[in-house]
Amino acid sequence: RATHASRMMSSCSRSAPPPSTGDSSPKNANSKTDSTDAPNPPLCSNITSPIKTDSWDVKTPGFTETDLVSHSGNSASGEFIHSLNVTDIHSTWVESRAVMGKSQIAVLNAMQEIEQALPFKLLGIDSDNGSEFINYHLKTFCDQKTIQFTRGRPYKKDDNAHIEQKNWTHVRKIFGYLRYDSDPAQIAINDLYQNELRILQNLFLPSMKLVEKTRVGSKLKRRYDKPLTPLERLVACSEANPVKIEELKRLRKQTDPFELAKRIEQKLERIYQMANHRISPGPQTAQPKAPP
Numbered sequence: 046r047a048t049h050a051s052r053m054m055s056s057c058s059r060s061a062p063p064p065s066t067g068d069s070s071p072k073n074a075n076s077k078t079d080s081t082d083a084p085n086p087p088l089c090s091n092i093t094s095p096i097k098t099d100s101w102d103v104k105t106p107g108f109t110e111t112d113l114v115s116h117s118g119n120s121a122s123g124e125f126i127h128s129l130n131v132t133d134i135h136s137t138w139v140e141s142r143a144v145m146g147k148s149q150i151a152v153l154n155a156m157q158e159i160e161q162a163l164p165f166k167l168l169g170i171d172s173d174n175g176s177e178f179i180n181y182h183l184k185t186f187c188d189q190k191t192i193q194f195t196r197g198r199p200y201k202k203d204d205n206a207h208i209e210q211k212n213w214t215h216v217r218k219i220f221g222y223l224r225y226d227s228d229p230a231q232i233a234i235n236d237l238y239q240n241e242l243r244i245l246q247n248l249f250l251p252s253m254k255l256v257e258k259t260r261v262g263s264k265l266k267r268r269y270d271k272p273l274t275p276l277e278r279l280v281a282c283s284e285a286n287p288v289k290i291e292e293l294k295r296l297r298k299q300t301d302p303f304e305l306a307k308r309i310e311q312k313l314e315r316i317y318q319m320a321n322h323r324i325s326p327g328p329q330t331a332q333p334k335a336p337p
Contacts, residue, residue, distance in 0.1 A: 105284045106136045107168030108193070109245045110208035111156070113147055113177060114216045118325040125232065129155045131170075136273040136282065137252050138163070139215050140243070142235040143225075147177045155185060160190070162239075164279060164289035169193035173205060191207040215246060219313070223320035224325075230319040237316065241309045247275040248297045249305070289306025 069301045114128040115121070124146045132139045140162055142155040172178035172186060174196055187194040197205050219242070225234065251272035257267045276293055279285040 050247065060199045061208065068191045076242040103135045105168075106133050106138065106165040106279060106282050107284065108135065108171075109133050109167065109169060110171045110205050111178070111210055112173060112205060112208045113144075113152070113175070114212050115147075116143075116220060116223065118222065118321060120224070125224055126231050128216045128220075128234070128238075129159070130208060130212055130216055131156070131159050132208050132215075133163075133165070133275070134143060134207055136165070136275045136278040137254065138165075138279065139211055141216060141238045143231045143238065145228070145231055147175075149177055149180045149182045153182045156183065157186065160335065165282070167192055169316065171195045171205065172196065173197055173252045184208060215242075220316070222306060223317070223322070223325040225316075226321050227319060232315045233312065237309065237312050241305055241312065245302070245305055245309065246301060248293060248300070249302050249321075250274060251277075273288055 109130065109131050111131045114130055117125045118125070126143050126145055127147050129144055129152060130139070131141070131144045142158060144151040144155050155248070156170075167190065170183075171191055172195075179196060184194060194197040220234070223235065225231070251274050253269035253272050255267060256270050257268040259268070276290075276297065279290060280294070
């Protein structure tokens with residue numbers, strides 16, 4: 046827990062598809078979290094959300110993939126926090142919000158918040174087939190904002206490879222598989238998402254994007270572009286919001302990344318104490334005693 050931010054700062058990630066194992070629930074044989082992703086058949090059958098079966102070959106920011114990452118611990122029963130994760134395919138920009146449960150309204154409210162926070166216009170949303178996404182609330186929002194709304198094929202994780210990678214690097218590696226199910230934990234996680242983590246991940250952490258795959262005999266050769274931060278990619282895009290980009294450039298100039306990493310570690314320690322350790326994987330961790 047004490048080195049999350051320093052590890053994130055010391056490495057740049059590759060924006061290549063991860064193994065198609067999924068990452069929205071703990072690796073627990075008795076967990077039924079995956080079953081909660083099943084769509085509501087009558088609802089989904091009445092919504093004409095196109096199925097995207099190929100990769101978006103986009104040259105502009107705005108086309109995103111989204112997913113929920115559960116913080117359920119060892120049990121999928123009861124209500125617990127999920128992280129709504131959204132990543133832009135072109136710039137690799139990421140926005141995340143913690144929501145309690147996975148209700149359609151909660152996801153819609155978080156998506157509206159993210160849409161306002163993005164430094165570019167949201168043009169497309171691609172999700173899985175869960176009823177938290179495939180519903181009239183989110184579809185109406187997309188229709189009103191002229192946002193393309195598509196979904197991947199059922200049980201085909203590689204259709205959403207970009208967000209599956211970010212689920213691991215931007216959520217699971219940071220918060221682990223502990224259970225968070227309290228309002229204070231949700232507030233604290235959102236505070237971190239909207240401030241320090243957003244700054245570190247989008248303004249300071251470079252990544253390499255896959256440019257080309259070439260088969261040479263039995264081997265697959267991959268070629269990547271040079272490492273760039275999401276902000277650097279957006280600076281080169283005329284479609285990005287110029288006012289927000291200038292604000293972000295000033296923020297980066299004023300921010301000490303080492304002090305930023307220190308604040309992240311402090312907040313993560315506080316959030317860790319809010320976990321429901323009783324039904325979280327791993328050894329039990331004693332709660333610290335309150336100071337006199």
